[in-house]
Amino acid sequence: MPFTPDQIILRRYVRASRYTFVRPMRVVSDDDRGLLLWMPAGSEFAALSDADGRSPHDLPLDEMRQPHLAPKVWRDHDILVLMSPDAWHSTWWFFGKGGFIGWYVNLETPFTRHDGAVDTTDLVLDVWVEPDRGWEWKDEDEMAARTGHPWYFDSAMAEKIRAEGVRLIRLAETGAFPFDGTHLDFRPDPTWRPSTLPAGWDEEQPKARTAGT
Template sequence: MPFAPSQIIVRRYVRAGRTTFAKPMRVVSDDDAGLLLWMPVGTEHAQLTDTDGSTLHDRPLHEMRDPRLVRKKWRFWDILVLMPAGAAYSVWWFFSPEGDFGGWYVNLETPFTRRPEGVDTTDLVLDIVVSPDRAWEWKDEDEFAAAIGTPGYFDAATAGEIRAEGERIITLAKAGAFPFDGTHTGFRPDPAWAQLTGQIIPPLQ
């Protein structure tokens, strides 16, 4: 069953049976183009964080001492996120709090699965940043390389497939093809939508 427009769901990252990120997001649409979600600056989300404040950007899960989900505020950019069904990525549109389009972000991730209250995916570490003029660059390449062969991540062959998918999307960006063709760059949220608050996140484990 598709999610209903304006419904609030939780987009989760999971790894090795643990929730590593939980973001409440507003459903814009859920159709053949994919699941389109909205999350503004100030949204309270949860991120897996170790006792010293480090996250999975700093060390892999198996090296953390006592990681817990910690509530944090989403900062800097409002985001519109497209998750095409069966795709190993999501595309994010960045907007300033004033509504100015700031570029795209491609998060390489496993195809999502649905839950009654949201969707789950696993982050594949490597990302792509695309500016409004469609100049692009890889993000987190060092972290991606370090994850190869690490427990709970991926082997070298899978890493090659992940990068190949990223290169395919870069080709779309350079060509100005969908989703980099100007679609959604003028998006504005419904002014009736309330702020997403921490009460939407399930109890933290």
């Protein structure tokens, strides 16, 4: 069943048997093009960190000491996120006080729907696309460090992840959707306030999941 516009749902990252990110986001639309979500600066979210303050960007999940989800506040930018059906990525539009800043291509597994939530597994490698459609890879060092780890992906899957990034880069270079100007003039409903983590957000445990599932 599609989600309802204006509904707050949780967008969650899953790694093995843990959530690594939980973001409450507002549904803009949910149709054949995909699930479109909004989260303004000032919203609450939760991110995994360990007893030493390190994140999954710093070291693999199984090497983190006493990992736990810590509530935080999303700073600086408003984001519009499109999760297309069966896609191995999501596209983020970043907005600041001066308007549109750029696109972020987050490589991730196709999402699954749950009651009031969507789950996906982050695939580490990402692409930043400037308004002029110049681009750069993000987190390549982390991708190389995680390749071959049993909780992440093998070299064959890593090649597929990069290929998906290359495919989106080609779309950006040619100005094809989603880099064709769609949503650049997006304005949220003025009544929409920063979202907060709902009661019980940390009570559910995910099922084990890897990049290939």
